[in-house]
Amino acid sequence: MRRDDASDERGQYDEEGGRFPRPPRICAFCVEKVDEIDYKQHETLRRYISEHGRIKPRRQTGVCARHQRSLATAVKRARHLALLPFVSD
Amino acid sequence: MKDYEVTIVIRPELEDDARAQIIQRVQNLLTAGQGETNAPVVHQWGQRRLAYPIKKFNEGYYVLFEAKIDPLQVNDIERNIRYMEPVLRHLVVRKGGVK
Numbered sequence A: 001m002r003r004d005d006a007s008d009e010r011g012q013y014d015e016e017g018g019r020f021p022r023p024p025r026i027c028a029f030c031v032e033k034v035d036e037i038d039y040k041q042h043e044t045l046r047r048y049i050s051e052h053g054r055i056k057p058r059r060q061t062g063v064c065a066r067h068q069r070s071l072a073t074a075v076k077r078a079r080h081l082a083l084l085p086f087v088s089d
Numbered sequence B: 001m002k003d004y005e006v007t008i009v010i011r012p013e014l015e016d017d018a019r020a021q022i023i024q025r026v027q028n029l030l031t032a033g034q035g036e037t038n039a040p041v042v043h044q045w046g047q048r049r050l051a052y053p054i055k056k057f058n059e060g061y062y063v064l065f066e067a068k069i070d071p072l073q074v075n076d077i078e079r080n081i082r083y084m085e086p087v088l089r090h091l092v093v094r095k096g097g098v099k
Helices: A042-048 A065-080 B016-031 B073-084
Strands: B003-012 B041-054 B055-067 B087-094
Touching: A042 A065, A065 B087, B003 B016, B003 B073, B016 B041, B016 B055, B016 B073, B055 B073, B055 B087, B073 B087
Parallel strands: none
Antiparallel strands: B003 B055, B003 B087, B041 B055
């Protein structure tokens, strides 16, 4: 897979073997205190799918584990209703 | 009785009254066996472009229902919706946190 997410490779070791300071990861859905991610907000969900229509991994989205699961369900529901594509190029 | 959301996508080329009839039928299904007080709320999103073609259609008419349904009836309701030929897609989900 193409790696255009170099900026998201956090916590790598530098030459001295020490760690880079890791920027805090903030989950956008936790900030908004979203309980369950809504499949109807497909415009928001677009941000979390790649240009080919695949769900972006957590390391790219910065979403917490709980919301990433909820996000995946929401994307799949939106796809079923043809609000989001299964594939696109 | 639990809160549910039912979304359906209807064929785009349907006449207004034929579409209204389908919406009414779904509404009746959702209302069956409950008082007038918790009649389903209907949101018509109207005609929208589909993200991918379904049965050669590029557009669909979206309608969302919010209803209180007895969980035991969900299967029957879904089967009935599935038999409605002009409904291209349907989705029935429980509303509020998945716990």
